[in-house]
Amino acid sequence: xxxxxxxxxxxxxxxxxxxxxxxxxxxxxxxxxxxxxxxxxxxxxxxxxxxxxxxxxxxxxxxxxxxxxxxxxxxxxxxxxxxxxxxxxxxxxxxxxxxxxxxxxxxxxxxxxxxxxxxxxxxxxxxxxxxxxxxxxxxxxxxxxxxxxxxxxxxxxxxxxxxxxxxxxxxxxxxxxxxxxxxxxxxxxxxxxxxxxxxxxxxxxxxxxxxxxx
Amino acid sequence: xxxxxxxxxxxxxxxxxxxxxxxxxxxxxxxxxxxxxxxxxxxxxxxxxxxxxxxxxxxxxxxxxxxxxxxxxxxxxxxxxxxxxxxxxxxxxxxxxxxxxxxxxxxxxxxxxxxxxxxxxxxxxxxxxxxxxxxxxxxxxxxxxxxxxxxxxxxxxxxxxxxxxxxxxxxxxxxxxxxxxxxxxxxxxxxxxxxxxxxxxxxxxxxxxxxxxx
DNA sequence: CGTGGTGTTGATTACTTTCAAGATGTGTGG
DNA sequence: CCACACATCTTGAAAGTAATCAACACCACG
Numbered sequence: 001x002x003x004x005x006x007x008x009x010x011x012x013x014x015x016x017x018x019x020x021x022x023x024x025x026x027x028x029x030x031x032x033x034x035x036x037x038x039x040x041x042x043x044x045x046x047x048x049x050x051x052x053x054x055x056x057x058x059x060x061x062x063x064x065x066x067x068x069x070x071x072x073x074x075x076x077x078x079x080x081x082x083x084x085x086x087x088x089x090x091x092x093x094x095x096x097x098x099x100x101x102x103x104x105x106x107x108x109x110x111x112x113x114x115x116x117x118x119x120x121x122x123x124x125x126x127x128x129x130x131x132x133x134x135x136x137x138x139x140x141x142x143x144x145x146x147x148x149x150x151x152x153x154x155x156x157x158x159x160x161x162x163x164x165x166x167x168x169x170x171x172x173x174x175x176x177x178x179x180x181x182x183x184x185x186x187x188x189x190x191x192x193x194x195x196x197x198x199x200x201x202x203x204x205x206x207x208x209x210x211x212x213x214x
Numbered sequence: 215x216x217x218x219x220x221x222x223x224x225x226x227x228x229x230x231x232x233x234x235x236x237x238x239x240x241x242x243x244x245x246x247x248x249x250x251x252x253x254x255x256x257x258x259x260x261x262x263x264x265x266x267x268x269x270x271x272x273x274x275x276x277x278x279x280x281x282x283x284x285x286x287x288x289x290x291x292x293x294x295x296x297x298x299x300x301x302x303x304x305x306x307x308x309x310x311x312x313x314x315x316x317x318x319x320x321x322x323x324x325x326x327x328x329x330x331x332x333x334x335x336x337x338x339x340x341x342x343x344x345x346x347x348x349x350x351x352x353x354x355x356x357x358x359x360x361x362x363x364x365x366x367x368x369x370x371x372x373x374x375x376x377x378x379x380x381x382x383x384x385x386x387x388x389x390x391x392x393x394x395x396x397x398x399x400x401x402x403x404x405x406x407x408x409x410x411x412x413x414x415x416x417x418x419x420x421x422x423x424x425x426x427x428x
Numbered sequence: 429c430g431t432g433g434t435g436t437t438g439a440t441t442a443c444t445t446t447c448a449a450g451a452t453g454t455g456t457g458g
Numbered sequence: 459c460c461a462c463a464c465a466t467c468t469t470g471a472a473a474g475t476a477a478t479c480a481a482c483a484c485c486a487c488g
Contacts (some may be wrong), residue, residue, distance in 0.1 A: 084339070
């Protein structure tokens with residue numbers, strides 16, 4: 001059940017050397033591979049399965065009628081997504097780049113509440129914290145908060161990999177791509193961060209960044 | 215265990231005539247009363263209990279260091295709140311006005327996953343939908359979306375009660391109180407809504423409002 | 429070594445906030 | 459029941475921040 005096979009998948013450097021521990025009991029499910037931009041599921045589709053990122057990254061988003069997009073979450077290696085309040089997906093899920101996803105389908109009748117609740121609560125807390133960012137922080141604070149978040153999710157290292165484009169970052173932070181770019185430049189000029197490459201930054205002044213993101 | 219007793223509580227008109235069905239099994243817990251502005255719990259406090267609104271309304275919010283506030287959710291009569299990802303409250307909960315809250319404490323060792331999961335998932339979906347509003351919609355769209363949401367949560371009637379102040383609405387929508395006020399005025403001028411009183415509106419053009427909120 | 433996609437930078441515009449003043453509403457005490 | 463006082467809400471003018479429009483640079487790919 002390979003949704004979209006890519007001829008040759010170059011594993012990105014931030015892929016873990018070994019697979020994350022499976023999130024759920026059950027029959028071993030093969031890993032599905034998705035190329036950059038491939039859809040994992042769409043809004044309105046029937047939900048039911050759970051997805052664990054093996055390597056790569058996934059964006060969860062919603063669209064307005066005129067095409068405006070809000071990314072509500074990124075999921076990195078080891079994280080699980082796809083659970084819904086009812087039988088329908090309320091969001092889109094897409095691979096950001098070459099991504100492997102393990103699919104879990106609980107046998108009908110199985111009660112997954114115990115396993116799912118902590119994930120749902122974690123997601124709820126994250127979403128509510130993100131509301132504060134979108135509702136009450138300005139551009140530089142949003143980007144700072146984002147970099148801190150990405151850093152912490154990657155073990156708090158100085159070097160942070162950003163698997164997503166500026167466009168994705170903008171749609172996550174409620175900013176335009178130009179504003180994101182300008183803020184990156186400002187942070188560089190202030191010596192807070194350094195760009196190792198377009199998708200890889202080094203945090204030089206963590207305290208400043210933390211203070212910015214509040 | 216009455217957190218704050220008020221001499222005389224005037225039941226607001228939107229209070230249900232009968233108590234909502236208790237959300238959980240367990241020993242009958244007395245209803246706690248809170249006056250307008252009274253704190254139900256604070257960020258950092260130990261969590262554990264669940265709260266069901268009997269009458270009145272509750273705001274859930276978070277603060278930035280400089281006092282900026284983001285309300286992540288309002289809870290009306292019948293709704294349950296207070297569950298957390300870990301043993302600590304990540305948010306503040308306050309009564310918006312005279313409010314009765316039933317407190318449930320599961321006996322230790324009880325597994326509430328089955329009951330909690332649907333609530334957590336519902337909250338997660340709502341929060342993620344709100345992210346789209348805060349991230350990608352302008353002032354008039356935000357207010358329109360808010361009025362539609364409040365209307366639907368009150369049974370989809372033309373008349374909608376707004377138990378919260380303009381300030382609360384602003385902090386929920388990521389706007390200032392002045393902008394909220396101006397948008398209300400514009401919607402009145404366009405004949406989309408009518409103000410019956412400051413805290414009570416009538417929706418005259420539902421379709422227009424829906425189209426605005428997308 | 430081109431070419432398309434992605435990112436950066438600049439100038440201008442638009443929207444929301446801020447600051448300020450006044451109006452309206454609510455509650456209290458006389 | 460009325461009058462005053464405080465809080466909430468509305469409106470206006472000015473300022474600020476991010477969006478938009480536009481051009482160019484950079485990078486990855488074939």
